[in-house]
Amino acid sequence: MLFNSIEFALFFPLVFVLYWFVTQRWLRVQNAMLLVASYFFYGCWDWRFLFLLAFSTFLDYYTGIRIHDASSPRWKRIWLVISVTVNLGFLGFFKYYNFFAESFAELTRTFGLETHPLILSVVLPVGISFYTFHGLSYVFDIYYRRIEPHRDPVNYALFVSFFPLLVAGPIERATHLLPQLEKPRTFDKAKAADGLRQILWGLFKKVVIADTCAGHVNVIFDNPEQYSGITLLVGAVLFAFQIYGDFSGYSDIALGSARLLGIELLQNFSFPYFSRDIAEFWRRWHISLSSWFRDYLYIPLGGSKGGTWMRVRNTFIIFLVSGFWHGANWTFIAWGALNAIYFLPLLLSGRNRTHMGTVAEGRLLPSVKEAFQMLVTFGATVIAWVFFRAEDMHSAFAYLGGLLRGLPSPGAYISAYRFVVNTVGPALVLLILFFLVVEWLGRHQRFALAGWPGRVPTSMRWTFYYAVAACILYYSGQEQQFIYFQF
Numbered sequence: 001m002l003f004n005s006i007e008f009a010l011f012f013p014l015v016f017v018l019y020w021f022v023t024q025r026w027l028r029v030q031n032a033m034l035l036v037a038s039y040f041f042y043g044c045w046d047w048r049f050l051f052l053l054a055f056s057t058f059l060d061y062y063t064g065i066r067i068h069d070a071s072s073p074r075w076k077r078i079w080l081v082i083s084v085t086v087n088l089g090f091l092g093f094f095k096y097y098n099f100f101a102e103s104f105a106e107l108t109r110t111f112g113l114e115t116h117p118l119i120l121s122v123v124l125p126v127g128i129s130f131y132t133f134h135g136l137s138y139v140f141d142i143y144y145r146r147i148e149p150h151r152d153p154v155n156y157a158l159f160v161s162f163f164p165l166l167v168a169g170p171i172e173r174a175t176h177l178l179p180q181l182e183k184p185r186t187f188d189k190a191k192a193a194d195g196l197r198q199i200l201w202g203l204f205k206k207v208v209i210a211d212t213c214a215g216h217v218n219v220i221f222d223n224p225e226q227y228s229g230i231t232l233l234v235g236a237v238l239f240a241f242q243i244y245g246d247f248s249g250y251s252d253i254a255l256g257s258a259r260l261l262g263i264e265l266l267q268n269f270s271f272p273y274f275s276r277d278i279a280e281f282w283r284r285w286h287i288s289l290s291s292w293f294r295d296y297l298y299i300p301l302g303g304s305k306g307g308t309w310m311r312v313r314n315t316f317i318i319f320l321v322s323g324f325w326h327g328a329n330w331t332f333i334a335w336g337a338l339n340a341i342y343f344l345p346l347l348l349s350g351r352n353r354t355h356m357g358t359v360a361e362g363r364l365l366p367s368v369k370e371a372f373q374m375l376v377t378f379g380a381t382v383i384a385w386v387f388f389r390a391e392d393m394h395s396a397f398a399y400l401g402g403l404l405r406g407l408p409s410p411g412a413y414i415s416a417y418r419f420v421v422n423t424v425g426p427a428l429v430l431l432i433l434f435f436l437v438v439e440w441l442g443r444h445q446r447f448a449l450a451g452w453p454g455r456v457p458t459s460m461r462w463t464f465y466y467a468v469a470a471c472i473l474y475y476s477g478q479e480q481q482f483i484y485f486q487f
Helices: 006-022 027-043 047-069 073-110 128-143 153-161 174-182 189-222 229-260 278-284 287-298 308-326 330-348 368-389 393-402 410-424 426-441 458-475
Strands: none
Touching: 006 027, 027 047, 027 153, 047 073, 047 128, 047 153, 073 128, 128 153, 128 174, 128 287, 153 174, 189 229, 189 410, 189 426, 189 458, 229 368, 229 393, 229 410, 229 426, 278 287, 278 330, 278 368, 287 308, 308 330, 330 368, 330 393, 368 393, 410 426
16 A cells, blocks of 8 residues: 555545544554554555564564563573564565575686575565564663563554554654553644645655656666766666655655654654765665664664774674665665765764754855755765666666766767756656755755745645645656665
8 A cells, every 4th residue: 555545545534533533532442443554554565464564563572571571681682682583584584585595606606616596486575674673673772771661562563563654664763652652642733734744745755756757767777778978867866866755755754644643753854965975964864774773783883982993894884784774686785885985084084973954054045165065965875876776786887887978978968958858858857946946945844844834925835735736646647666665
């Protein structure tokens, strides 16, 4: 069930009515109804994987209690190891088994040995990387005595499977979400309106920007040899907007839907393409995953407290693991490694926390220096996205090599111009510019349209809403699955 589907348009209003008008007086019943709705939502993808979700939930619920009640540190570690091993075992089996088997076969082939490992035809359970990390953060927090184990199985199961975040995040923390599930929620008209605005903008990002860019991106990346370097650069830039519109659009819809139910989820994006260096970009892109790796991997490894070698090692580990988390392909590992290389000069020079505030704070336009920094950071990110989008390493290097093809030739620029005008079309270019302007003007907020009632005249605001809704309806025929569902 996609957020941008008719099924969700019918499902969510029904949940909303049951939630606020039927079950609100009984918190346990309300949470139980929300849990059933979440399992139904997940079951619409493939009901068979409901058993895996339920088992993963029970595993972490039970081991969390056993870790807390253990009589000795040794048994605490044993129960933690059981939880981590089983969770990562399931994740590794479904997501990485074939990758390791095929990589082993290729390695032995280089030594003249022919092996034929068993390749499994398994379907990757949607959202497994996300709900696995929900559970792992919970047991880690119990092990390190940051929280007490939760004794109510319904509330804990809802924390893991809450449908807005279940299949593509954000990756929630028990310290943030569970307390909200334990106390009664009251309907807040202002928060609900804010949620609707965030859903509207999220649908615009997904349906109008991401899905429209996707068609052109697919054509260019599937046939890179047919295009000049400038056209390939256009394709890479379009993919940068596609993946941002797709994933941040999903997060906006998830956060807006949860806010309509009186629940606040963690912010997952904070205008990353307005970053002035790659360190700032990673503080603003997929925030819940970056902070998860920081808290549960980077800091336990020593963080930045050790010597130069330790800081370099830890930086590469966190970026490589982040890349591998995204998918079982060497391209994702290369993407992570390239971002680590981008990050290292900032870390070693002590400038990785230089840009902590909003760019052009208190000003309408950035300075020349800020604009240049944003352009360089965006350009580096676009190059890295080529690895993320490519089917394999050979395709990635072929695409990057093609970027240099025909650059000095005036004909390449003419060809790229014709591609933009005749294939991409002026409409999409104008929509992307409109999107960037709205994002820029709202960059101080939690999302682009937050705080509009106090800053934008009513007539202008409603004209904008209707125009955005009209664009969504116009472009809604090109339904595409969210990119991060595959992770």
